[in-house]
Amino acid sequence: MTLDIHAPKADTSAAPLDVIALYRTMVTARVMNDLLKTRKTQGYFPFYIGCAGHESMAAVLAALEETDWLALYYRDMAAWLQRTGDLYGPLREAYSRTTGPMGAGRNMPSHYSSKAHRILPTFSEVAGLMPFAAGVGFALKQQGLAGELVLCSTGDGGAATNDFHVMLRASAVHQLPMLIVVEDNGWAITAEAKLQWAGSLVEMAKGAGVYAEEVDGTDAIATYQATCRLAEHIRSGQGPVLMHLHLGLLDAHSSSTDIRSYRKKEEIELTAVLKDPVKNFGHWLVEQGYLQEEDLTRIRNEVRAELERIEQEVLKEPEPTGERVMEHVLYVPEWRENTPRGTKRQVTMLSAINEALAELAQRDPNFFVYGQDVGSPKGGVFGATASLVSKFPGTAISSPLNEQLIVGIVAGASLHDGKSRCAEIQFVDYHQSATQTIRLAARIAYQNYGTWTMPMVIRTKSGSGGGGPISSGGAGGGAFGHSNAGEQWFTSIPGMITICPATPFDAKGLLLEAARSQSPVTFLERGRLYRAEPPKDADGHVIDAIASYWQVPDGYYTLPIGKARRLKIGEGPTRVAIIAWGTMVLEACTAAANFVKLAGGAIEIVDLRTLAPFDEAAVVAAVRDANRVLVVTEESDLTSFGRHIHSWVVQHCFYDLDCTPGFIAAVKAPAAPYNGREESAFYPTAQTIEEQLAVLLAE
Secondary structure: OOOOOOOOOOOOOOOOOHHHHHHHHHHHHHHHHHHHHHHHOOOOOOOOOOOOOOOOOOHHHHOOEEEEEEEEEOHHHHHHHHHHHOOOOHHHHHOOOOOOOOOOOOOOOOOOOOOOOOOOOOOOOOOHHHHHHHHHHHHHHHHHOOOOEEEEEEEHHHHOOHHHHHHHHHHHHHHOEEEEEEEEEOEEOOOEEEHOOOOOHHHHHHHHHEEEEEOOOOOOOHHHHHHHHHHHHHHHHOHHHHHHHHOOOOOOOOOOOOOOOOOOHHHHHHHHOOOOOOHHHHHHHOOOOOOHHHHHHHHHHHHHHHHHHHHHHOOOOOOHHHOOOOOOOOOOOOOOOOOOOOOOOOOHHHHHHHHHHHHHHHOOOOOOOOOOOOOOOOOOOOOOOOOHHHHHHOEEEOOOOHHHHHHOOOOOOOHHHHOOOEEEEEEHHHHHHHHHHHHHHHHHHHHHHOOOOEEEEEEEEOOOOOOOOOOOOOOOOOOOOOOOOOOHHHOOOOOEEOOOOHHHHOOOOOOHHOOOOOOOOEEEEEHOOOOOEEEEEEEOEOOOHHHHHHHOOOOOOOOOOOOOOEEEOOOOOEEEEEEEOOOOHHHHHHHHHHHHHHHHEEEEEEEOOEEEEOOOOHHHHHHHOOOEEEEEEEOOOOOOOHHHHHHHHHHHHHOOOOOOOOEEOOOOOOOOOOOOHHHHHHOOOOOHHHHHHHHHOOO
């Protein structure tokens, strides 16, 4: 497809504008900036980052509609005021009041956010919101919400980040309704803008397939008129636009920097004379006869008096207390017990995942899976989306080869309407380019004190076996980049739910429940389990205790997140409790069946199913029943989730233990060698577990 990246042909006139009201908003932003800067210096609060020089963003907002979505930069106080009219909000957040509309006093000031006003929750990580903003734009286009657009703003430093380029690429590839504003004040903290990119930002954007223009941000009317025209370009379906908005930074980067330590006196003075949008707009209003010189002083004094009055009210409002520190970390859905009514059939885990995704698409017309190759006729390299491709065209959408882009699109689309969408990352090893976006997604509910939640499912193949596209199972073929277990990367993220099923029945039920979560869920799918059959003992007999979980009902059913499954193999008192998940559950079942056949008694396998949050009560109960514990993980024996479980048992169940818990893991090396023999030696097996059981029971 040839992209039209030429200038908008129509000379769109600016819509009627109340220039006095716009000026008052810009003055309010400046006066509030100066007030908060003074209060920080006086020691009223620890940090402030200002907006002086960026007030023409109010003109950008004046040209947009109330239904447009905003992903704002931390210097966008004027944009906040133009959209919300809320003078209390910035003061409440600066003073960390529980009444703060952006984070209830939990987030840093200047991190503008309002669900009611469609202002997306932003982050301290520069431009970190941009992949999410692209996801909102993707949802607008997917749902046919013509006329709505997403304003996404950042500074010149932000335009150098991976997040910015991910958003730019997504906007161009999918021709999203995005107005991208780079507020270039010439400085990224203490580094000049020329260090952020080489050549022309406008030409770079055009080369990527995004129409772009240079705009003088020191002129409020020129900014307003350009925004009107460019917004019309986007609304008419001509694709995204980048506005390179040239501004001046009138203060230091933040209250933590001294402007004189890195900027020359002459440059500071010239910026104040030529690049002050509030002063420039005031002069224009006087020249055009809208105001007199004395009106400019009067408006400023009125605003100052109003803000000081509001400040006194805010100071009387409550501050947060330490008791709330664990509120809004995680949203585990309350499980609603449901009995599967569909006909049961023996299916593979891969088929069960296909069925779950099809159920979700049937219930939500806007549900989709987004990832590399998922929209191909095969349904991705493993075929996990084949049912969506054939039964629900358009719900499995192939992405560019960029995991941060994949996660950002899904996260933003999920933010848009509060319903879970699904990202597929082919191999868990590949998630690492998306780590910042994943961490930020998990933090959204906490930093905004529950105003925003982040429903999203990240499905990914993990662990040994399954290999690359060639290998269908067993050992060998995966090698490095395809074989990491991966749980330690997600279970260590506050606000993230991590699930790793061992059976087809659990995979379908837990995936359907994961889509109900208002916290992000990582769903680890072990490659060796995609096509695995029920485990067998050394004599080739299927192990009855687990075999029934290959019988999967038709239709919709869910299983509880955070609840383990306890499987008992053998008769009589439990001699050892094995704690495992994923592939190691099958290996543990085989080991237990072989062991009890020779030694008698019973062994219990605790299949955690959910790794974070894991079922602490089930673990404690199993330890008390057995008094001897073995933790088995497919991870390398470094700082792993398995080691966390092992230490947790020691800490919380010490007096119920007859001996030190055993621990089995993969070797301390990168996962995993390509050839079958070396890969088999890399990971634990049923034989490894049997040997350790004998050691435990001998103690």
